[in-house]
Amino acid sequence: MKDGYLDFANSPMGAKLINALGLPKPLPLERYSEGQPVIKGSVLVGGGGEPQLLEALAGVFSRIGAQSLAHDKLPQWVSVANKAGLTTGRWGGNGKPGEKVKALVFDATGLEDSTQSDALYWFFHDAARSLLPCGRVVILGRPPEECKSHRKATVQRSLEGMTRSLGKELKKGSISQLVYVSEGAEGNIESTLRFLLSPRAAYVSAQVIRIGQPVGQLVTPADWNKPFAGKKVLVTGASRGIGAAIAEVFARDGAHVICLDVPQAQEGLNEVAKKLGGTALALDIGSAEAPQKLVDAAKADGGWDVVVHNAGITRDKTVANMKEQIWLLVVNVNLSTQERINEALVNSGAIKSGGRIVCVSSISGIAGNMGQTNYAVSKAGVIGMVESTAPIFAEKGITINAVAPGFIETQMTAAIPFAIREGGRRMNSMSQGGQPVDVAEAIAWFAHPASSGLTANVIRVCGQSLIGA
Ligand SMILES: NC(=O)c1ccc[n+]([C@@H]2O[C@H](COP(=O)([O-])OP(=O)(O)OC[C@H]3O[C@@H](n4cnc5c(N)ncnc54)[C@H](O)[C@@H]3O)[C@@H](O)[C@H]2O)c1
Structure with a gap:
């Protein structure tokens, strides 16, 4: 979604007015x-x-x-x-x-x-x-x-x-x-x-x-501009938003990307995969058969190097008003599936040694949020999963880290009511929302072949949001 205030603040007239009123002046980020x-x-x-x-x-x-x-x-x-x-x-x-x-x-x-x-x-x-x-x-x-x-x-x-x-x-x-x-x-x-x-x-x-010390071998890529050349990368929730941006950054940096999303998103998924020369995989990761299907797909591919757990959902209601199935749905898609899939892929060797798992948490999982008990539990749980499984996966030469986005300009945040959305956008040191590519770049850094010294890290991509700081 376009941030009109950012453009206005950087126009000659807007800059004058904003200075006179002492309002925050966001700068277009490089x-x-x-x-x-x-x-x-x-x-x-x-x-x-x-x-x-x-x-x-x-x-x-x-x-x-x-x-x-x-x-x-x-x-x-x-x-x-x-x-x-x-x-x-x-x-x-x-x-x-x-x-x-x-x-x-x-x-x-x-x-x-x-x-x-x-x-x-x-x-x-x-x-x-x-x-x-x-x-x-x-x-x-x-x-x-x-x-x-x-x-x-x-x-x-x-x-x-x-x-x-x-x-x-x-x-x-x-x-x-x-x-x-x-x-x-x-x-x-x-x-x-x-x-x-x-x-x-x-x-x-x-x-x-x-x-810290490298997990597995420390690898220096032949070409720092194409660190993922010859690598296979699974990105879940890749048909739109942050997931599509993640797939794009990995493809830009040389990877073959397996773009996964629910069957209902097949059209968008096919478009993203086609544009990037990747593979489309329509699958509901919340289904019971998903872990085995992913193991089979990875093995048929000769193993995957990187798995990015980006797919996620929100179903907001205060806990007093929330139905049990909404709680179960959000915790299942955002957390329990990731646990099951990681265990299946790591134990079967479908993620190669030297592999990388990168998860998407949220600042809601760090700070908590009104109407988001289910979501915050799932996203705080992602942090717990990263911290507790890092030493276990390290034995197989695999790292696991997470990014916790703040306010990112996507369809998810465009749906927030105006006043709350403006608050979320400005309440950070950059006085603006982030772009999906900002989350994608941080994920690609964790997944980098030379990032074997990074495991169990959780990094916020939030412009230093005041929420949960
Ligand atoms: N947008 C933000 O500001 C923000 C902030 C913090 C965290 N996040 C997290 O970032 C991730 C991506 O968010 P987004 O804004 O791009 O959301 P989005 O709703 O635009 O995209 C999420 C994608 O995940 C897919 N998905 C949902 N359930 C699935 C399932 N069961 N199986 C397979 N795919 C499934 C959806 O179809 C969709 O394409 C999510 O995990 C979200 O919680 C987003």
């Missing part, structure tokens, strides 16, 4: 188009204590062709970057800011104690105003639960406050994330940095991501 570089503009690098990820960062920046600059308090970056063959220099100096940059990357892994947190202050105090529109902030830390001293765990946990506050302060379409990297997992950061620094992450902000 989004990825095929073949464009990961980042257009320089990266300013900072750090505190004895940062431990500088070499890994320099390696990634050199492979993505990013220009980098060293903040005053991290002069050692220049030699680390030069060693990796990067063009680099010092940024600003003598209390004066340097050039505008597209990203601020701060390596906080060396912070051992809260008294060192002023390193964050100096870096972001100096540089916050120098971030270009749709800028990127990435703070890297160590998972607090793995820190050897409680002092270190404390300061590492405090990074969340910094990340989330920056997401609210930066404005102009900029995003801010915290990435916890386990010791020894330095080699697994590339797919995540490529995602977070690029326009693919347009509507993801204030998220905490954990990168």
Whole structure:
């Protein structure tokens, strides 16, 4: 659905009026188009204590062709970057800011104690105003639960406050994330940095991501622009909305997509599959025979590499007014089917080792929502399923993660009454709804062959929605 206010706010007359009234001014977000570089503009690098990820960062920046600059308090970056063959220099100096940059990357892994947190202050105090529109902030830390001293765990946990506050302060379409990297997992950061620094992450902000040891083998794709070449990807609910966008992103990035939807949606399903050169599979995933049918289809295909559980339904009523069958229907389609299908596909080997499962939850499953007890139970359950099955599936070399969308412009949200819809759209740091492609890009990042260090993560694609924050 079109967001008329966004267009108006960016017209000459609308911008004047909106400024005068002090209304929120959403900026059109930069989004990825095929073949464009990961980042257009320089990266300013900072750090505190004895940062431990500088070499890994320099390696990634050199492979993505990013220009980098060293903040005053991290002069050692220049030699680390030069060693990796990067063009680099010092940024600003003598209390004066340097050039505008597209990203601020701060390596906080060396912070051992809260008294060192002023390193964050100096870096972001100096540089916050120098971030270009749709800028990127990435703070890297160590998972607090793995820190050897409680002092270190404390300061590492405090990074969340910094990340989330920056997401609210930066404005102009900029995003801010915290990435916890386990010791020894330095080699697994590339797919995540490529995602977070690029326009693919347009509507993801204030998220905490954990990168651990690789599940199965760490794979580097031959072509980062076509990471799914030769891969088979199942997308449920693919005839329209977010599911169609997911199928499109996987096809763009080289996959053969098996597009699944209910038989009633056959026409739309055929259209999507035909457009993408994929396969249409009409099946009600809520039916008792669905898991076995999917195992048979996957085996006939030589196994699937990625399964995306996107199909979902809402049947809203307050719990006092809700009929039992409505409860059962929503929990079955949104949650129990996913459990049954995952077990059947994993136990039969129909998902290959090195495979990826990505589920779609919702911020309703995190925050709860009036009239959505059934939906919120199903979507919170998806998070529970991801967390509890990740270690079991890891034994087979398979990762499982989830995205939790906020307000996304689809037929589902177009049906919401106007006043509630406008509230949902504006109550986030981007002052606008997300696009289906934003959810799709996050799913493709989790499903990436190089994302084997990511499992049991749940990431919101919500523009830092105030709901459930
Ligand atoms: N749109 C949003 O703002 C939003 C926000 C949070 C979460 N989500 C979630 O994102 C997912 C996609 O949402 P959407 O907005 O594109 O919804 P949508 O209603 O446009 O699409 C859902 C698709 O799933 C299919 N489906 C439903 N039941 C099925 C079944 N039993 N078997 C096979 N296919 C089935 C439908 O036919 C439909 O094509 C859902 O899981 C939804 O809960 C959406």
